[in-house]
Amino acid sequence: MPLSLNTIKPANGATRRRKRIGRGNASGHGTYSTRGLKGQRSRTGGRNKLKRLGFKKILAQTPKLRGFRSAKPKNQVVNLRDLNQAFADGAKINAANLLKAGLITTIANPVKILGQGELRLKNLEFSGIKLSAGAKAQVEKFGGKLS
Numbered sequence: 001m002p003l004s005l006n007t008i009k010p011a012n013g014a015t016r017r018r019k020r021i022g023r024g025n026a027s028g029h030g031t032y033s034t035r036g037l038k039g040q041r042s043r044t045g046g047r048n049k050l051k052r053l054g055f056k057k058i059l060a061q062t063p064k065l066r067g068f069r070s071a072k073p074k075n076q077v078v079n080l081r082d083l084n085q086a087f088a089d090g091a092k093i094n095a096a097n098l099l100k101a102g103l104i105t106t107i108a109n110p111v112k113i114l115g116q117g118e119l120r121l122k123n124l125e126f127s128g129i130k131l132s133a134g135a136k137a138q139v140e141k142f143g144g145k146l147s
Contacts, residue, residue: 076112078103078113079114080119081118082117083103083113083121087124092125092127093126094126095107095129111129112129112132115134115138131146
């Protein structure tokens with residue numbers, strides 16, 4: 001048989017009829033249009049697996065943050081024994097001077113003096129710094145001023 005336009009046929013199994021959905025009950029695919037009744041997959045976009053799978057993957061990759069993280073900055077701690085080595089009698093102690101002495105790393109975070117060690121300096125002036133109860137007692141004992 002000669003090959004011509006009127007003798008060409010598709011290969012066996014190559015043709016598949018497309019489901020024509022939502023074209024009335026007589027078509028067999030009317031009313032709910034093969035989607036069943038209610039539920040996510042009956043709605044538009046409900047069968048988009050790629051979006052859903054991608055979202056699940058992202059969710060699985062994000063780490064779970066446990067516990068509580070305070071937005072309040074942590075105090076930089078300086079002990080009284082450190083002040084003995086870095087300053088002299090009658091020194092003015094503030095965040096800038098502590099930074100110059102290398103006792104703290106930044107002026108941005110608050111500073112607190114703790115009472116560990118024995119204070120040997122007299123007449124110290126503290127400004128813009130928190131002091132613990134023990135440190136405050138020692139500073140006042142040696143004639144220091146708090147402001």
